[in-house]
Amino acid sequence: MPICSNNISTKMKKLEGMLPLLFVVVPFVLAFCILFSISPTSFSSTWTGRTFYLFFLWLIFLEIILDWEKITQIRLNLRSPRTLLLVAFSILPTAYVIAVNFLGVRSTLFGMVDWLGIPFAPIQRPDWTYVEWVISLEYLIFTAFFAAIVWLIYQREGIKIFSIPLVFLGGIGAIYMIDTLYPFGYFTPLQMFVPFTASFAAGVLNWLGYQTAFTGQHLSLPILAVSDSSGQVLIQYAIGWPCAGVQSLLIYTFVILIFFKKTTISLVHKLVYFVVGAFITYVVNIFRIVSIYLVYISNLSQGREIAVQAANSFHRYYGGLYGMTWIVAYPLIIVGSRLLWDKIKNEQSRFEFLRRWTQREKARKNL
Numbered sequence: 001m002p003i004c005s006n007n008i009s010t011k012m013k014k015l016e017g018m019l020p021l022l023f024v025v026v027p028f029v030l031a032f033c034i035l036f037s038i039s040p041t042s043f044s045s046t047w048t049g050r051t052f053y054l055f056f057l058w059l060i061f062l063e064i065i066l067d068w069e070k071i072t073q074i075r076l077n078l079r080s081p082r083t084l085l086l087v088a089f090s091i092l093p094t095a096y097v098i099a100v101n102f103l104g105v106r107s108t109l110f111g112m113v114d115w116l117g118i119p120f121a122p123i124q125r126p127d128w129t130y131v132e133w134v135i136s137l138e139y140l141i142f143t144a145f146f147a148a149i150v151w152l153i154y155q156r157e158g159i160k161i162f163s164i165p166l167v168f169l170g171g172i173g174a175i176y177m178i179d180t181l182y183p184f185g186y187f188t189p190l191q192m193f194v195p196f197t198a199s200f201a202a203g204v205l206n207w208l209g210y211q212t213a214f215t216g217q218h219l220s221l222p223i224l225a226v227s228d229s230s231g232q233v234l235i236q237y238a239i240g241w242p243c244a245g246v247q248s249l250l251i252y253t254f255v256i257l258i259f260f261k262k263t264t265i266s267l268v269h270k271l272v273y274f275v276v277g278a279f280i281t282y283v284v285n286i287f288r289i290v291s292i293y294l295v296y297i298s299n300l301s302q303g304r305e306i307a308v309q310a311a312n313s314f315h316r317y318y319g320g321l322y323g324m325t326w327i328v329a330y331p332l333i334i335v336g337s338r339l340l341w342d343k344i345k346n347e348q349s350r351f352e353f354l355r356r357w358t359q360r361e362k363a364r365k366n367l
Contacts, residue, residue: 018072020071020074020075020153020154021064021071021072023086023087023090023149023153024060024064024146024149024150024153024162025057025060025061026090027090027091027092027093027094027145027149028053028056028057028093028142028145028146029057030093030094031093031094031096031097031142032050032053032054032057034094034097034098034101035050035053035097035101036050038101042135044316044317045316045317046316046317046319046320046321046324047242047247047315047316047320048131048132048135048136048176048179048180049135049316049317050135051317051320052168052169052172053142055168055251055324056165056168056169059164059165059168059254059258060162060165062258063161063162063164063165063258066258066261066262067161070157070161071154071161074153074154082152085152086149086152086153089145089148089149089152090149092145093142093145096138096141096145100134100138106134109130109133109134109137110130110133110134112133113129113130113133116181118133118180118181129180129183132176132179132180133180135176136173136176136177136179136180137173137177138173139169139170139172139173139176139177140170140173140174140177142169142173143166143169143170143173146162146165146166146169147159147166150162150166164254164257164258164261167254168251168254171250171254172247172250175242175246175247175250179240179241179242193241193245193246194221194222194239194240194241194243195222197239197243197245197282197285197286197289198214198222198224198239198289200286201224201239201286201289201290201293202214202224204286204287204290205226205290205293208290208294209229210226210227210228210229210234210293211226211227211228211229211231212224212225212226212227213225213227215236217238218238221238221239221240222238222239223236223237223238223239224236224237224239226293226297234296234297234300235293235296235297235300235307235311237292237293239289243285243289243315245281245282245285245286247323248281248282248284248285248323248327249278249281249282251323251324251327252277252278252281252323252327252330253278255327255328255330255331256273256274256277256330256331259331259334260273260274265334265338273334277330280326280330281323281326281327284322284323284326285322285323287322288319288320288322288323291314291319291322292311292314292315292319293311295310295311295314296308296310296311298310299311
């Protein structure tokens with residue numbers, strides 16, 4: 001009987017430890033599910049879309065796995081005022097989504113665009129700026145909700161544990177908001193990356209046999225034109241700082257930091273790994289830009305409208321997978337390379353031991 005009682009008590013403690021995690025995860029899963037049911041296409045875009053909500057959830061689960069023992073030691077006092085406040089904040093993500101999409105708050109948010117005087121993109125559809133504003137604001141509001149929930153459950157320790165997904169969500173929201181408030185490359189601190197990236201992309205296209213030239217600017221965005229061998233212009237795109245690798249470098253930074261967080265790699269090696277990974281992330285982004293041009297050119301035989309649609313689809317979703325694939329694979333490459341190197345060193349040590357042992361044995365026999 002006491003054994004049975006102890007087992008039940010142990011299971012209850014485990015359930016009590018998992019209860020706070022439900023408050024961390026469920027409010028956002030529910031809110032994202034509602035958003036997906038309303039606009040599934042918004043989750044298929046890696047720029048000013050909601051694809052990164054899925055990556056945000058992945059980071060949360062990764063943090064939970066890495067800090068499982070520490071997190072599950074936290075218990076909630078169900079009768080405390082803090083728990084009541086926690087319940088209220090856990091409802092807010094879903095309440096916000098419902099209010100914006102079903103209770104008329106969206107029109108109020110649209111009105112803020114006109115009130116703030118946010119410029120409109122002449123090459124985009126008329127409602128683009130309104131939609132971009134709503135999604136950018138949504139990221140920042142969800143960041144505030146997540147920070148409040150984590151603080152109410154785990155206090156300062158929780159902010160440390162979930163710092164990577166928190167900063168990631170806020171960072172994506174900040175990038176989107178900067179592009180919303182300062183479109184067309186007007187945010188010059190980030191636009192400074194563009195000339196280097198565009199020049200490298202032009203070099204790759206030249207190496208592939210095309211002719212490239214910068215034909216001016218669209219507002220503050222440089223225009224890179226690509227021509228065939230006869231000099232006929234096939235395509236020209238204006239390149240802004242979101243295309244210059246800033247977004248990929250930001251995501252890379254978050255992922256590599258959470259990887260380094262739980263490793264025993266020396267600081268010097270971490271710095272080397274970080275610099276090498278950042279450089280390759282930047283190079284991968286250059287190939288992404290090149291691919292946008294190639295996708296357009298390869299579909300040009302079906303008409304310019306089809307080519308534009310194919311290039312835009314690649315730009316908004318598939319192109320982002322270039323960087324994401326590399327960013328996710330890089331920590332695995334680091335782990336694999338270090339295991340391989342340790343194995344090689346162990347084999348060398350074993351070989352050296354056998355060599356010395358053989359020499360000693362020969363010397364002993366000669367005596």
